[in-house]
Structure formats: C-alpha cells, structure tokens
Amino acid sequence: MARGRAANTTTCADSSWSAAGSASIGRAIAQQLSARRATVALGACALALGALLLLLAEAAHERILIEAAQELEIFARAVSRDVEASARGGAAALPDYAAMRGRRVAVADASGRIVAATAPLDASGALAGLLGAEQILTEFADKAGVMRVTLADGRKALATVRNLAPTAGQGAGQVAAILPYDAALADWRWSVARNAALAAAAALATTLGLVAFRRQARRAALAERAQIDLRRRVDAALGSxxxxxxxxxxxxxxxxxxxxxxxxxxxxxxxxxxxxxxxxxxxxxxxxxxxxxxxxxxxxxxxxxxxxxxxxxxxxxxxxxxxxxxxxxxxxxxxxxxxxxxxxxxxxxxAEGAATADMRLRDAIETISEAFVLWDAHNRLVACNSKFLALHGLAAEAAAPGASYARIMASASAALAETQIVSDEAVTASERTYEARLADGRWLQISERRTKDGGYVSVGADITTLKRNQEKLIDSERRLTASVADLLKSRQTLEAQAQQLATLAEQYHLQKGEAEAAYQAKSEFLANMSHELRTPLNAIIGFSEMMQAQVFGELGSTKYVEYCNHIHQGGRYLLDVLTDILDMSRLEAGCVRLDQREVDVSGAVRATVERYRDSAETKRVEISVDACDGLRCYGDHDAIVKSIGVLVSNSLKFTTAGGAVRVRARRLARSVAIFVEDDGCGIEKAAIPKLGRPFEQPTAVIENGMKGSGLGLAIARSLIALHGGALRIRSHVGIGTIAMLRIPVRPTTRAISAQGARTSLH
Known part of the structure; x- marks a missing residue:
C-alpha cells in the first residue's frame, strides 16, 4: 500500500508539471542568484569588517600614543623632582621607578653630557646625540612638551626634556624621559593581534559557511536542472x-x-x-x-x-x-x-475515412452491372452485390458475410447445368474465364481472379442475349453471303454510274471556268462602258447646266428651260447609275481598300444629312438628326459617309411629301449604330432578304417613274462588311422602314485585311 501510495504521489507530481515547470525554473534561477548574491554580500561584509578593524586599530594606536605622551609628561615631572632632590643632597641619582614599563631616563649636566641613564642607554654620550640630530627638545625643554622623535639608533619614541634647577657649584642640567614605541604600543599590538585572530577565525568560519552554502546551492541547482531536464524530456516525449x-x-x-x-x-x-x-x-x-x-x-x-x-x-x-x-x-x-x-x-x-471508403466500395460493388462476389482464402463470403443474389436466386439472409461457398451454392435455385471453358490459354493457377449455362436456359460468362491473400474475385456477366445474338449472326451471315452475290452484280452498274459522274464533273469544271471568264468579262465590260459613257454624260450635264443658266442669252421659251432641267436631271441620274456600277464592279473584284483612321461618327452623320437637306425641303420631307457627341470609330470616313448617304437617299426617295426621315447615332457595347428611319411606303417582308444584292429592288416605284439601279444598298452593305460591320433592315408596308448600320469601334480582322492605299469610290 505504501508503494502504491508513493507511486500515486509520484504520478500526481508528474501530472502537475505544467504548473510546477515554470516555478522550478524560477527557483533554480533564484537559487543561483541567491548564491551569487550571498557570496558578494559575505565578501562585502568581510571587506567592511576588515576596514572597520583597520580603522579601530588606527584610532586605538593614536589614542594610546596620546595617553602615553600624557603619562610620560607626568612621569618626567616626577623624575625631575626626584633628581633635583637627590642633587641637592649631593649627587644626582635616578629614582628606582625610572626604568619601569620600558621607560628610559637620562640625566645631563649643564654641558649636555649624560651623567646618569637607565639601561640600555649609553651613559657616556651627549643628550642631544641620544635624541637625534633634528630634535629641539634640549633647546626648548619644558616648552616643547612631549614630542615624537626618531632616536639616534633609528627607533621611534616619545620623548620629553625637563630643565633641572641649578645646584651649588653646578649649572642647570636636564633630564630626558624616553618611551619607545615598542613599549608604548605593546598592549595595542597584543589587542590588534587578538582582534586579527578573531577576524580571521570569523572570516574562516564565514568562508567555510559560504563554501558549504555554495556547494549546497550547486547541488540544489544541479538537482533542479536534472529535474527540469527530465521534465523537458518527458514533455518532449509527450509532445511528440x-x-x-x-x-x-x-x-x-x-x-x-x-x-x-x-x-x-x-x-x-x-x-x-x-x-x-x-x-x-x-x-x-x-x-x-x-x-x-x-x-x-x-x-x-x-x-x-x-x-x-x-x-x-x-x-x-x-x-x-x-x-x-x-x-x-x-x-x-x-x-x-x-x-x-x-x-x-x-x-x-x-476511421471515418475507412467507413466512408467501405461504404463507397459497397456502393461501387452494388452498382456494378455484372454479378460480383468476393471469397476469402477459406472459401467464405466477403462481399457480393444484389445481382449475384438475383442471378442465383438467393435471399439476402443466406448470403451473409462469412458463409461458406458450399452452403451458399446449396441454397442457389438456379444450378449450373453446363460449363464450357472459353479459352485454354486463360486457364492458369490464378485466373480463369468460363461460360456456364443455367438450368433455366440463361448463359453466364464467369471470370475468376485470385487475390494476394488467397481468396478470389468472381464476376459473372449474363451473356444470354449475346448467345442469342450469336445465333442471329450466324443466320445473318448466311443471308449476307446471299446478299454479297447481289451486290457484286450491282457493282458493275455503280462503276458505270461513277464513270458518268466523273464525266459530268469534268464538264462542270469546264462550264464553271467559262462562267467565271464571262463574269470577269462582264465586270471589265461594265467598267469600260462606265468610263466610256461618263465622258459624253459629263458634256451633256455641263451643257445643260450652261443652258439652264442661259450663259449665252435667253433661250426664248420657258419650255426650253424645263427641257434643259429634265436633260440635266436625267444626265445626273445616269451618271449616278454608272458610278454605282463602276463602284460595284470594283467591290466585286476586291479592288477597294479602306483608308482607316479615327472617324467622328457624329460629324459624319450631320454632314451627310446636310447634303440632303435641300432635297428634303424641295420634297417637303422633314429630316432630323439625333447623334450623341463624341461618337468615334476606326474606319474609312468616305466609305462610311457614302453608306449613310445611300440610306438617307433611299428614305427620301420612298417618303412622300409631309413625311419625316430621322437619323440617329448611338454607342453600343463595342460598336456604333446608325439608324435611318422613315415613315414612307415600306417594303414587303418577302423582298427584304433580297435587298443588298446587286440590281435587286423592291416593287415600289418612285414618283418620277425611275426605280434606280438597285446597287446603292449592295454598295453600302459591301462597304460596311469591309469594316467588319453589318447592315440590317426592318420594314412594314404602309408604316415605314428602319435601316441600321453597325460599325465596330475597333478594327476587326477583316477590316485590317482590307486596309491599304484606298482606291477611291466615285
């Protein structure tokens, strides 16, 4: 139980790493910082303690010297009194206490020679030599007090000199009291040594404690790091x-x-x-x-x-x-x-993917058009579809996964009556294909393939219809053989007909060449005739204009003026017809090239309408223009103007007095549309498809009896077609006609191919 409780406690501790991990790292860092801080603090304390001890020692040193100087002065006074007393008695003698506590006393006579001294002073020398060369005590004596001097032997000492009272027969002598530093500072040195020993002991104890603390802190840090490393490894293992x-x-x-x-x-x-x-x-x-x-x-x-x-x-x-x-x-x-x-x-x-894949696999097996069954290595059912059950007359319960092959086949209602190997080459250890006829007369083609785990897949296709078709094919083959004989007889007839067709084709090519030559001759004739007729027509038109203007005088009768007017109109009409014929011949011959550039459609429409405004006023037909500003396209300006003029001219011709002709221009998606609308007599629906063909005209007759050449719309359609556009006409008899020209804004492939040095239209 104790072991289990310990294991449980360990598990609890391990499971709490998330909460303790950061705290452990913090504690490890804090311990390291604490150890370092403690070391620094202890070092600082040691330095401070040493400095304090040094200051105390210095202060004690100075204090002891001052006290010793005071005592020495008192001592010198006492000695001087005792020496004076002994001198009055006869001879100067030093008192017994003169050499106590390391003090030294020397008595000098009036000449400064030492006459008495305590050991170890030399009693034969001079007092000034004993006190050092730089001393002033012998000179100032009592006035100098106690001074710090360096003796002749180089030792430092406290010294004072007292003048003695003169005695009978002798001058005034001096007594010198000397206290060497060694004697004055003996207690101080012992105190300093004791304090130094205590400080060293304290420093040693502190150092030992610090070393022990550092060692313990290092062990704790190592243990903490090992624990952190272990936690990180476990966390890494858990994370992976x-x-x-x-x-x-x-x-x-x-x-x-x-x-x-x-x-x-x-x-x-x-x-x-x-x-x-x-x-x-x-x-x-x-x-x-x-x-x-x-x-x-x-x-x-x-x-x-x-x-x-x-x-x-x-x-x-x-x-x-x-x-x-x-x-x-x-x-x-x-x-x-x-x-x-x-x-x-x-x-x-x-798992979800496997379930989905299993469902898809079962659906795929179920949707197979043939009977499908999969057996394992022990001939137990793995999967089958409904067509397999229907083919063998099995219930779904009898074909449960895991059922043996023998039990399932024993439950089948349609047993095999006959088997037949389709091909001996297909019979191998891992696959075979054979046909089987069931007892009810149906035929199956069964293909079996071994799987890698020792099972096999069997796919059975119902080939009953195929077998019946084979019988029909055999019968059809016999009939086909009979038909082949009949076909052979017909072959000669077909060959003869083929020869006739070849002859007719050759004649067709000859006649086609003649027709093309005639068409070319017609075009050349029309072109030549147009040029030949234009010269006399120009003369007729010119002379008729001069006669109308009566340049050489009055004609004499108004009838002559009317005749000249008719001659001029007829000449102009005939000239226009010849011009149309010549333009049409050029268009049919492909000799017209477009001079494409940016065209102001609005300006072109207005300019064209202005050309026909006088004719409209003469005929009392209202003509109006509605063109949006800024309409532009890429094309041949003259060709566009001529096409618009054809439509406006036709509308004026077929519009009676009091009618109206409206010309509109609009921008569509990628093209410009120009509409010419009138309320004239209109065109029959059956005649509209013929418009635009050369020499085709509606049955309507113009008021002057002239129907025109029938080439205007054909020329307009051809010119617009060169731009890649189209001409559309919609009309109702008795209501009017609307003609639309659609011109692309950008040049099309056909328009680009027609671009070049333009052959001018007449």
Whole structure:
C-alpha cells in the first residue's frame, strides 16, 4: 500500500508539471542568484569588517600614543623632582621607578653630557646625540612638551626634556624621559593581534559557511536542472506522442495540465491550475458532461476512466482526445483523477475515412452491372452485390458475410447445368474465364481472379442475349453471303454510274471556268462602258447646266428651260447609275481598300444629312438628326459617309411629301449604330432578304417613274462588311422602314485585311 501510495504521489507530481515547470525554473534561477548574491554580500561584509578593524586599530594606536605622551609628561615631572632632590643632597641619582614599563631616563649636566641613564642607554654620550640630530627638545625643554622623535639608533619614541634647577657649584642640567614605541604600543599590538585572530577565525568560519552554502546551492541547482531536464524530456516525449498529462483534483475542482497538453491545444502554458469552468468552455457540447461522467465513476467505485471527447484549440477548431485516467487517493484523503489525454483526431479521421471508403466500395460493388462476389482464402463470403443474389436466386439472409461457398451454392435455385471453358490459354493457377449455362436456359460468362491473400474475385456477366445474338449472326451471315452475290452484280452498274459522274464533273469544271471568264468579262465590260459613257454624260450635264443658266442669252421659251432641267436631271441620274456600277464592279473584284483612321461618327452623320437637306425641303420631307457627341470609330470616313448617304437617299426617295426621315447615332457595347428611319411606303417582308444584292429592288416605284439601279444598298452593305460591320433592315408596308448600320469601334480582322492605299469610290 505504501508503494502504491508513493507511486500515486509520484504520478500526481508528474501530472502537475505544467504548473510546477515554470516555478522550478524560477527557483533554480533564484537559487543561483541567491548564491551569487550571498557570496558578494559575505565578501562585502568581510571587506567592511576588515576596514572597520583597520580603522579601530588606527584610532586605538593614536589614542594610546596620546595617553602615553600624557603619562610620560607626568612621569618626567616626577623624575625631575626626584633628581633635583637627590642633587641637592649631593649627587644626582635616578629614582628606582625610572626604568619601569620600558621607560628610559637620562640625566645631563649643564654641558649636555649624560651623567646618569637607565639601561640600555649609553651613559657616556651627549643628550642631544641620544635624541637625534633634528630634535629641539634640549633647546626648548619644558616648552616643547612631549614630542615624537626618531632616536639616534633609528627607533621611534616619545620623548620629553625637563630643565633641572641649578645646584651649588653646578649649572642647570636636564633630564630626558624616553618611551619607545615598542613599549608604548605593546598592549595595542597584543589587542590588534587578538582582534586579527578573531577576524580571521570569523572570516574562516564565514568562508567555510559560504563554501558549504555554495556547494549546497550547486547541488540544489544541479538537482533542479536534472529535474527540469527530465521534465523537458518527458514533455518532449509527450509532445511528440501528441498527448498530455492530467491531474484533476475532484474535491477542489482544479485541473493541472502538463506543458505538452497546453502545446497540444496551441495555448500558452499556465503556471496556475485550471478550474473546471474554464475547461467546460472548451468542451464540445455534444460530447456529454465530463463532470457528470467523473461523478458517476466516483459514485460507482470504478477506478478508471476511458472517454473520448472534443476540445477547442486556440485556433478555434476542435480536437478529438481520448482520456485514460485512474482514480487515486491523495495524501489529504481527497480523490484525484490522474491520467493521460491522447490526440486521436487522426485516428478518428482515418476511421471515418475507412467507413466512408467501405461504404463507397459497397456502393461501387452494388452498382456494378455484372454479378460480383468476393471469397476469402477459406472459401467464405466477403462481399457480393444484389445481382449475384438475383442471378442465383438467393435471399439476402443466406448470403451473409462469412458463409461458406458450399452452403451458399446449396441454397442457389438456379444450378449450373453446363460449363464450357472459353479459352485454354486463360486457364492458369490464378485466373480463369468460363461460360456456364443455367438450368433455366440463361448463359453466364464467369471470370475468376485470385487475390494476394488467397481468396478470389468472381464476376459473372449474363451473356444470354449475346448467345442469342450469336445465333442471329450466324443466320445473318448466311443471308449476307446471299446478299454479297447481289451486290457484286450491282457493282458493275455503280462503276458505270461513277464513270458518268466523273464525266459530268469534268464538264462542270469546264462550264464553271467559262462562267467565271464571262463574269470577269462582264465586270471589265461594265467598267469600260462606265468610263466610256461618263465622258459624253459629263458634256451633256455641263451643257445643260450652261443652258439652264442661259450663259449665252435667253433661250426664248420657258419650255426650253424645263427641257434643259429634265436633260440635266436625267444626265445626273445616269451618271449616278454608272458610278454605282463602276463602284460595284470594283467591290466585286476586291479592288477597294479602306483608308482607316479615327472617324467622328457624329460629324459624319450631320454632314451627310446636310447634303440632303435641300432635297428634303424641295420634297417637303422633314429630316432630323439625333447623334450623341463624341461618337468615334476606326474606319474609312468616305466609305462610311457614302453608306449613310445611300440610306438617307433611299428614305427620301420612298417618303412622300409631309413625311419625316430621322437619323440617329448611338454607342453600343463595342460598336456604333446608325439608324435611318422613315415613315414612307415600306417594303414587303418577302423582298427584304433580297435587298443588298446587286440590281435587286423592291416593287415600289418612285414618283418620277425611275426605280434606280438597285446597287446603292449592295454598295453600302459591301462597304460596311469591309469594316467588319453589318447592315440590317426592318420594314412594314404602309408604316415605314428602319435601316441600321453597325460599325465596330475597333478594327476587326477583316477590316485590317482590307486596309491599304484606298482606291477611291466615285
């Protein structure tokens, strides 16, 4: 039980890595920083302590010297009194206490020679030589007080000189009290040594403590790093396995995730635990209440859970998870659900794909037009379609998957009555094809193929109709043989007819050449005649104009003027007819080339209408123009103007007095449309398809009796066709006629091929 509880505790700790991972890293870093800071702090304390001790030692050194100087001055006074007293008694003698505590005393006579001194002073020298060359004590004596001097032997000392009172027979002498630094600072040195020893001991103890602390901190850091490394490895293993650890504290309603669990959902790791409310917002509502499932597990006493559910990721889509967990008791006696959640989205997708593929395969087998059956290596049924059941008269229950071949064939109502191998070459160990006739007279062609696992696939096609057709074909072959003989007899007749057709074809080609030559001759004749007739017509028109103008005087009678007018009109009409004939011949011969450039359609329409306005007023026909400004296209200006003029002229010819002719120009999608509308006599519906052919005219007669050449519309249609456009006419007898010219805005392939140096139209 203890081992199980320890394992459970370890599992709980491991499952809480998500919450503790970041804290562990933080603690490791904090420990390292604390160790470094402690080292620095202890070093700083040691330096501060040393500095403090040094300052204290310096202060004590100075204080001791000052106190020693004060004591030395008192001592010198006492010695000088005792020496004076002994000198009055006879001879100057040093008191017994003169050499105590390392002090040294020397007595000099009036000449400065030492007469008495304590050991180890030299009693034979001069007092000034004893005190050093630079001393001023012997000169100033009591006034100088206690001074710090360097003795003749190089040692430092405190010294003072006192003048002695003169005695009988002797001058005034001096007494010098000397205290070397060694004697004055003996206690100070011992105190400094003691404090240094204590400081060294404290520093050693501190160093040992610091070393122990650093070693312990290093061990803790290594252990923490090992733990972090282990956690990272486990998280990496969990992440590569697309799974995460869960630790659900049921009593507190808190859930701990591993870092791999957060990474699986595309979330940032959280150092804190999650509440069930936070988890519930991410669960799919159709996968059941997870807390209800857990409560059921706790209530039933079950120790494990295996549940599949969907959870929303950071991207907003759902991930399929399979949670496998065990219910354990923690150290506080609470219930915890600890386990692992595995990403099974791919498995679910594969399962759904497999189910879909299986359904599609069964549908495909069912839709096969032949009987299909698949047997395994032990001759047990794997799959078949309804046509196999119908072919053998089997019920669906009898052909259940797993049924043996013998049992299924025993239940078949239409047994095999005859088998026949189709081809010996097809009979191999892995495949065969044969035909079988059933007892009811039907024929089957059965193809069997072995599969890699030892089973085989059998496809049976009903060839009853094919067999019957074979019999019919045999009968038809006999009849065909008889028909071949009849066909052979007819062959000679066909060959003779073919010879006649060849002769007729040759004659056709000869006549076609003659017709083309005649057509060419006609075109040349018309062209030549037009040129020959234009010369006298120009003379007739010119002379008639001169006679109308009565250039050489009055003609004498108004009838002559009318006759001249008729001659002029007839000449102009005949000239126009000849011009149309010549233009038509050029168009038919392909000699007309377009001089294409940008054309102002609105201006061309208005200019054309103005040319016919006088004729319209003479005939009392109202003519109007409605053209949008800015209408432009790419084409031959003269050809477009001539085509518009033909339509306007025809409308004026067939419109009686009081009528109206309206010309409109509009922009369509990729072309410009020009409409010429009149309310004249109109054209019969049967005659409209003929309009535009050379020399074709409607039956309507113009008021002057002349019907025209019938070439105007043909010329206009041909010119517009060269632009890639079209001419459309719509008319009703007694109502009027509407003619439309459609010209492309951009040049078409046909218009480009017709572009070149333009041959002018007359």
């Amino acid at each position: 396995g697309r799974c995460g650890l869960w630790d659900w504290d049921i009593a507190r309603g808190r859930i701990h995730w591993s870092q791999s669990m957060f990474a699986l959902l595309g979330l940032d790791p959280q150092p804190r635990s999650l509440s069930f409310g936070e988890l519930k917002t991410r669960l799919h509502p159709q996968d059941g209440d997870l807390i209800a499932i857990v409560e059921t597990i706790v209530a039933s006493g079950s120790r494990g859970m295996d549940h599949e559910f969907r959870i929303r990721t950071a991207r907003g889509d759902f991930l399929w998870l399979r949670a496998c967990a065990e219910l354990i008791d923690d150290a506080q006696g609470g219930k915890r659900l600890v386990g692992v959640a595995v990403d099974i989205s791919e498995q679910r997708a594969l």
